[in-house]
Amino acid sequence: MPRAILCILDSVGIGGAPDANLYGDVGSNTFGHIAEWAASGKADKAGLRAGPLNVPNLDALGIGAAIKLSTGTLPPGLSAAAKGGRFGVGREVSKGKDTPSGHWEIAGVPVPFDWGYFPQSEPTFPPELIAEFIKRAKLPGILGDKHASGTDIIAALGEESIRTGKPICYTSIDSVFQIAAHETAFGLDQLYDICQIAFELTAPLNIGRVIARPFVGEDATSFKRTGNRRDFAISPPELTLLDRNQAAGHQVYAIGKISDIYAGHGVTHKMKGTGLPQLFDRTLDAMEMAEDHALVMTNFVDFDSEYGHRRDVPGYAAALEYFDSRLPELISKLRHDDLLILTADHGNDPTWPGTDHTREQVPILVFSPALPQGEIGIRPTFADIGESIAHWLGLKPGHHGKSFL
Template identity: 60%
Template sequence: MARAILIVLDSVGCGGAQDAHLYGDTGSDTLGHIAQACFEGRGDRPGLRIGPLALPNLVRLGLAHAYEASTGRPLAGAVKPAAPGGRAGYGVEISQGKDTPSGHWEIAGCPVPFKWGYFTALENSFPPDLVAGIIREGALPGILGNRHASGTAIIDDLAEEHIRTGKPICYTSVDSVLQIAAHEEHFGLERLYALCRKVRVLVDPLRIGRVIARPFVGTAETGFTRTGNRKDFAIPPPDETILDRLPARGRTVITVGKIGDIFAHRSTGDEIKPFGNAAMFDAALAAWERLPDGGFCFVNLVDFDTEYGHRRDVPGYAAALEAFDAMLPRLEAALRPGDLAVITADHGNDPTWPGTDHTREHVPILAFGPGIAPAPLGRRESFADIAATLGDWLGVGKVGPGKAW
């Protein structure tokens, strides 16, 4: 019986969507701008990486074909083979937004049918009654931040005051999100989680997609660093996903990374959450080895987004892509006849773009496995085509409104 693994390269978009102008993202292109910067020497960082973007395995599987289909332009520095080694194309998001839940839910077969709520004011972002509720429910002396901000920057700015006063750092972005940062030792990790659970209830009427706990450690002398104990408190998808369908048919599901958080831990099976792309890839391969016939492994590799996209770090992003590419042959070697591997993304986060937020983009779709004939996938009119394909492949029927390839 067939198995499938789906890997989401968080934020690795491949060219601005047709409606990018509605989001202020006309011209954004995560993959293309990174490749161009590296080709021109702007992606160099001695000791980390030098030269054109080198993704031989992804390009062999069809990444350059997917990129050119999406943008009409060649991927800078890539030597595109005559034909892709797998099935290659790109996906168009039909959900409104450029956020993690929208992208992942649509990939899983559930496009978002409503408009998210947002905190649009750059300063004093949260309504006074919400602030009062956070303080009351958390028995807090107050909150800090209350604005749009980069997570790393606002922690650097306010961590000392947070430690001194006991007030958590609350901030948001253009996404439908409320983030709460607190020191693991001075504030307490479990206390932070408990606060986020209470805030989750407070923002439900506002249709806010996620409340995110952002724990950090450190001192003023050593600097402050976010830890791997991040936890997302999301609303559940409003309809069935491939994750719901599979356990209902007796199939095994293993999720790696923040998939459990994104889907509100509904039907997310055996959840594994190591820290860092390399550790998550290793965990996914270990899970894959024990995955029974008919099983599904769903993986999110978040470092591209959190460590490099939001921080507008082109060399770091490029190095992370190259590191993933170097790991890919291990996955290919672990595939058995009948297995399907799919690599995609959930949105963009162009590190050359102004600001620090996601960008509204197409996403690459690469599908491969032993005996799977290479073919162009072209333009897929919804990310939900992935779930439709997985449902057919795994023999549980089509899931969602997408079209299987």
């Protein structure tokens, strides 16, 4: 009986979307620009990798062909034709370039509203919001109150946060309110508690997520974020693919931050993981446990959080090569009627100015031992992914999107 494995390579975009001009992202191309950088022979000072981008398994599934379909240009070292499976391009209809927007639409529910965002000015957050937050959370105050890179602001204010007991609050171009605090000095439970308070206060502003960002370390030179991140997210406005499969009596394995993104809805098994190796391991574990008609869904966040936002091109390239090297393990575990889809939720071009997501089209790489290879074209909405999985699992069609199977 069929099962579906959906791997979301967070931020692995393949070229600017038709409306990229509205976001200042015309010309962005996360995967393509990484391939070009690798082929240029530029030195990787960290010594992570060398030479052209080596992703033979992704290429065989059609990543090169998908990029050419998306942009009209084939990056160096990639093939213009898939050697197995089906390939295509996903185009987002939801506004913005946020994680929830991309994920919800992938699961069959485009976002029908505008997210709320915080201004670029400093202080960034409404003073009445912060005053109420401090009062309800019983805090001595907050630090930050601005747009910032998470790693940078923790390095700059982490020591003061430990000394004063004040959490670090910051945001980005996305619809998000982030709170960082030391995992032991401040306490993980207290961090989660104050994030819940912040979520209740920011929900009326249509802020998509409040994210708990715990860190450890003794000083600015050793601070490091941990895997105990938690996202407090607004619920999707309609039933997603996850809800529909759960309601049909089937398993839904949510790996990484998937459960948080969907506010826990439709999840029967929640599995956490930190780093690409562990997330991949958890995916393989879920496949061993998954029963007939199960959906296994993993978010591989490191591409975005560790390399895209940090504009770390060699790190991103090495991460893609690592993921590629493990694909044969996953494919070898597929049953004859299992469906594997690799896609992304947005872009985050590490060669692009700034540190934010980029409005890009995404790859749709489809493989099953039961499917012939071919092209599925440029899909007008990410929701086609969710509807294709629903069709494969025998679920009734949803309200958005159309199956390409």
